[in-house]
Amino acid sequence: MAKAKDQPLEPSLYQQIYQMVSLIPQGRVASYGQIARLIGLPRNARQVGYALAVLPEEHEIPWHRVVNIKGEISARSKAGYEDYQRILLEDEGIEFSPAGRIYLKQFLWDA
DNA sequence: ATGGAGGCGCACA
DNA sequence: CTGTGCGCCTCCA
Numbered sequence: 021m022a023k024a025k026d027q028p029l030e031p032s033l034y035q036q037i038y039q040m041v042s043l044i045p046q047g048r049v050a051s052y053g054q055i056a057r058l059i060g061l062p063r064n065a066r067q068v069g070y071a072l073a074v075l076p077e078e079h080e081i082p083w084h085r086v087v088n089i090k091g092e093i094s095a096r097s098k099a100g101y102e103d104y105q106r107i108l109l110e111d112e113g114i115e116f117s118p119a120g121r122i123y124l125k126q127f128l129w130d131a
Numbered sequence: 132a133t134g135g136a137g138g139c140g141c142a143c144a
Numbered sequence: 145c146t147g148t149g150c151g152c153c154t155c156c157a
Binding site for chain 1: 136137139140141
């Protein structure tokens with residue numbers, strides 16, 4: 021695409037991530053890598069996590085529906101949110117295995 | 132400019 | 145199942 025400097029004709033990387041995450045339907049989860057792939061950046065799973073880590077306080081983004089490829093809730097910088105995330109997910113009907121992992125086969129978002 | 136760090140992913144042992 | 149190592153790419157100080 022022709023772009024003068026790097027004037028983003030497209031939303032910034034984070035904006036794309038946020039938008040994609042907001043598309044995850046209720047009762048479903050997606051992995052970081054999956055989100056990255058969906059926006060055409062298969063090697064940016066980490067950026068997805070980073071983007072969510074710096075989410076502004078006010079947003080409509082279902083960040084809790086994003087977990088790692090194993091179906092478990094990743095540890096993050098700020099404590100407390102892990103339990104919160106699990107509660108939000110269970111509240112949507114997502115089930116966890118005894119080991120604390122989501123049954124991806126059943127709940128992974130089929131984009 | 133450079134280096135460190137980050138809610139990851141995957142291959143191996 | 146767990147632990148370790150390495151690759152990937154961007155953001156921030």
